[in-house]
Amino acid sequence: MADILANSLRFHVQRLRAPQAGGDPGVTTVFMHGLVVDNLSSFYCTLAVPAARAGHDVVLYDLRGHGRTERPPTGYDIATAVRDLTTLLAALGLDDRPVQLIGNSYGGTLALHTALARPDLVAGLILIEAPLSGPWIENMLDTLSVAAIGLEGSRVPSELASIGARKAARLTATADELLNRTTLIDDIAAGRPFTADDFAEVRCPVLAVCGEHSELVPGARELARHAPHSTVRVLPGLGHDVLQGGTAELREAVLAWLGQAVRQQFEAVTV
Template sequence: MTDILANSLRWHVQRLPAALPDPDREHRDDPAGPPGPAVVFLHGLVVDNLSSFYCPLAVPVARAGHEVVLYDLRGHGLSERPPTGYDTRTAVADLAALLAALGLAGRPVHLVGNSYGGTLALHTALARPELVAGLTLLEPPLSGAWVENMVDTLSVAALSLEDSPVSAELAGLRLRKAARLTAVADALLNHTSLIDDIAAARTFGPAEYARLHCPVLTVCGEHSELLPGARELVRHAPDARLRVLPGLGHDVLKETSGVLRAAVLGHLDTVRQAARTAERGVLVP
């Protein structure tokens, strides 16, 4: 793990190198060929951070031969927490600056976003398409109704945390992780513009989806309230697929049977092969 300075902030970043390809995998045909896109993970809001991806997806993706970048979003985890700048436009600028600082600016990346991270990934693909080779969106909140519900939920949470002794009590019980997450939530909700910035967020519709020209995989639980929005995205985006995971709601990262991992790795291989073909100057069908 390391700290990176980008867009005038300090970011907590972890990079996992691409492992040698498994000899049983289909992409063994050209191990010396140009590398595929680096895979950048974007986590969800408030109590989430880069660690939520580590075991379910980040390590398996690196072992499958993809370079991996994980980072704590602005104000989250161990990244710097300024009082403002939690709007989607700034998040896109943050990501672009971070990619440049990591030496990845000239090489389109594959974005994997969970929950609100999926929204940020989609904003990036629309605002800076030259940065994005592909998208994997896990339970992405895409509608105005989600924004309203989230603002209400976060506002209630902010009131409950304001001047609350909970974090200190948890620390006193040596529940350090819970104490730290509670303190981060309080700092974000009561001492930054996060809630106001989310309330002002722009939502998506068919016109935006039609402008997506990279491959998109969207994954939702069958009981998720976000599934209708995912289906609308797939209807209108030129190259998008939807995978519905049975028995799950807004918790697809908790899927342990390997279905999610296989779906994500399969999509990444498709994007990698397309990128390699494009680099060789061959038209991609």
């Protein structure tokens, strides 16, 4: 565990590097989690440790305001989130070659924005249940706004703490702070949705993974229609819970993707 200063903010970062036992070196893979109650821990056992054991250099970090990263009152817009990541990579000495980005939910949205803004830093994307269309993001904002009203002045965090539910109390308190004491909702609302032209500008390989019953499948298929090197994988029986509900199948797909990235990296060096 480490605290890294990037973009004038202290970020909580975990880096996992399995010792190489011969063979091709792995690829550097950065995980980006979802909004509000999410943090890097959702990736730790599901995907990050297996990726590190497969020989990849893994970086997990808590997004601005989330988990153990500092929670400033402003700066939750897309441009700042991209700058947070790029300056974090520089602080870690990982800006000398492109990395693989794996984003879950809104973390996938941020990963795609990063690939558009800094294609030189992104070798490939895995987007897990990523909101890529305007209607879903509008619905998410409505949900966050309702949650903010419900949490404003609520005694739920203290009541949870009083009965020993410390983790739930901490998550609820964090949600209250993010939704009611920062510009997160307004900053997300000010962003523009992706367009077909945006998707056509994506030059790196993209794997979009969605649950069969997810509202995000149409956005993933729209991406695939326009992005030249994209694949959509739909996991049967799941909704927006792919990371937790379909862990085994998702892990298999991620490790296969990273293995292919290693082979492409090796071929590029030897040509």
